[in-house]
Amino acid sequence: MDNRPIGFLDSGVGGLTVVREVFKQLPNETVLFIGDSARAPYGPRPKSQIIEFTKQLVNFLLKQDIKMLVIACNTATAAALDILKEELMIPVIGVILPGSRAAIKATQNGHISVIGTAVTIESHRYTQAIQAKDSQILVSELACPRFAPLVESGGYHTPVAKKIVAESLRPLKFTKQDVLILGCTHYPLLRSIIQNVMGDNITLIDSGIETVAELSVLLDYFNMSASQSTPKDHRFYTTASVKLFGEIAMDWMNQKSLSIEHVELKDL
Numbered sequence: 001m002d003n004r005p006i007g008f009l010d011s012g013v014g015g016l017t018v019v020r021e022v023f024k025q026l027p028n029e030t031v032l033f034i035g036d037s038a039r040a041p042y043g044p045r046p047k048s049q050i051i052e053f054t055k056q057l058v059n060f061l062l063k064q065d066i067k068m069l070v071i072a073c074n075t076a077t078a079a080a081l082d083i084l085k086e087e088l089m090i091p092v093i094g095v096i097l098p099g100s101r102a103a104i105k106a107t108q109n110g111h112i113s114v115i116g117t118a119v120t121i122e123s124h125r126y127t128q129a130i131q132a133k134d135s136q137i138l139v140s141e142l143a144c145p146r147f148a149p150l151v152e153s154g155g156y157h158t159p160v161a162k163k164i165v166a167e168s169l170r171p172l173k174f175t176k177q178d179v180l181i182l183g184c185t186h187y188p189l190l191r192s193i194i195q196n197v198m199g200d201n202i203t204l205i206d207s208g209i210e211t212v213a214e215l216s217v218l219l220d221y222f223n224m225s226a227s228q229s230t231p232k233d234h235r236f237y238t239t240a241s242v243k244l245f246g247e248i249a250m251d252w253m254n255q256k257s258l259s260i261e262h263v264e265l266k267d268l
């Protein structure tokens, strides 16, 4: 048993899609989350800067004695997971491998598409992970750079969101995938719009859901699950506005109150 919190990080509010699953699949665990909305989106930034920012967020979480780290951001996973795994003394997981495994399981016709930020798509991490398991699977990749800023602004329910999603996904109309990986943790907030545009015969994979299922296995494997009786003291930190973060977090996670604090970039 280990009652210390699990650390989660993202460039902004996207990682909350992973935390929502933790509340559902692992209700005994305590969440410590930091979202760097002040510097989001990470997607168009150079890899070296994403590594630098990610390390700052990791250090912030490590100071609060986390037992495990989940990089709840595909972009940071693509850029920094390998380095963090080497450098940290605690178990670290990202979101790309769990999403890839779920997509392989779901495809019937052997053609998977992935959408994500520019950095994630240009890293080809999803294609590599999928084809390392099954080289026969065809993977199509598409960057959707307008999605994360749309979600960060809180505008994910608006008619503008529908227009942006329809325009951005147009290239996938010409591909024959039966599975689409939401390769950015911000995208599940646009899930119903994406499903509408793609049609009901396309299976959407939410990497966050798959990551939490694997986190659950790891907690058991390392004998690190929290006990049922621990009082949960979930804490959320944002480098930007507590108000906007709170509105999105409470809407998305269906919570009435959450402990959310602002962190200055200079204190990271």
Ligand code: DGL
Binding pocket: 010, 011, 012, 014, 015, 040, 041, 042, 043, 044, 072, 073, 074, 075, 076, 116, 117, 120, 148, 183, 184, 185, 186
């Ligand atoms: N939520 C992030 C991801 O999963 C990044 C979005 C961004 O900051 O560009 O890729």
